[in-house]
Amino acid sequence: MRERNPVVVMEVPVILDAVEGPAFFNEVSPLLENDRPNMVFDCSQLRHVDSAGIEILLQCMEEAMKRDGDVKLAAVSPACEVILELMRVDRVFEMFATTQEAVRSFSAPAVVEISATLPWYAGGYGLADVKVAS
Numbered sequence: 848m849r850e851r852n853p854v855v856v857m858e859v860p861v862i863l864d865a866v867e868g869p870a871f872f873n874e875v876s877p878l879l880e881n882d883r884p885n886m887v888f889d890c891s892q893l894r895h896v897d898s899a900g901i902e903i904l905l906q907c908m909e910e911a912m913k914r915d916g917d918v919k920l921a922a923v924s925p926a927c928e929v930i931l932e933l934m935r936v937d938r939v940f941e942m943f944a945t946t947q948e949a950v951r952s953f954s955a956p957a958v959v960e961i962s963a964t965l966p967w968y969a970g971g972y973g974l975a976d977v978k979v980a981s
Contacts (some may be wrong), residue, residue, distance in 0.1 A: 854885045857961045860894045863900030872903050879907060881950075884916035887949040891922035901934050908939065917941075921949040 855878050860867050888904070898905075908918045919941045923931065931937045940978060943949035 854887060856887045856889055856946050856950065858889045858891075861892050861894050862963045863893060863903060865894045865897070865899035866902035868900050872906060875907055876910070879910040879914070879916070881916075882914055884911045885953050886912055886916070886918045886920060887912060887943075887946055888920050889922055889946045890920055890924070890927060891946075893927050894926065896927050896930055898934065901931070905936065906937070917953070918950045919943060919952060919967055923945040 857875055860871055862931065865870060871907070885959070887978075888907075904918070904920075911918045921943045922945060923942050928937070928942070931940070931942075941949070941952065943952065945981070
């Protein structure tokens with residue numbers, strides 16, 4: 848059985864720019880140093896983001912991905928969503944309406960138990976009609 852890391856929800860400040868961004872990154876950095884960091888950035892309070900702020904978000908994503916983790920955005924305002932779209936980073940981040948939805952998105956699908964006596968192409972993989980060569 849695999850052990851799953853908890854999902855950390857971090858609130859993004861009201862302004863994420865060249866002035867506020869570095870402080871936010873310094874606060875988040877220790878959490879991104881864990882193995883497989885799974886983070887949700889709650890953007891419900893975010894009212895202004897500029898290119899420097901987006902760069903901070905991308906830095907966070909990069910650090911998480913280096914350790915086989917992920918960063919997802921939640922509760923992004925329509926105004927900030929437009930900025931993300933214009934900067935084309937809406938394609939990089941998964942965005943969710945609520946933090947709860949974003950946290951649930953990290954849930955792993957159920958693991959199918961396969962009998963060790965069956966060949967790899969047997970029923971558990973959706974190939975039940977394939978016959979074993981004799």
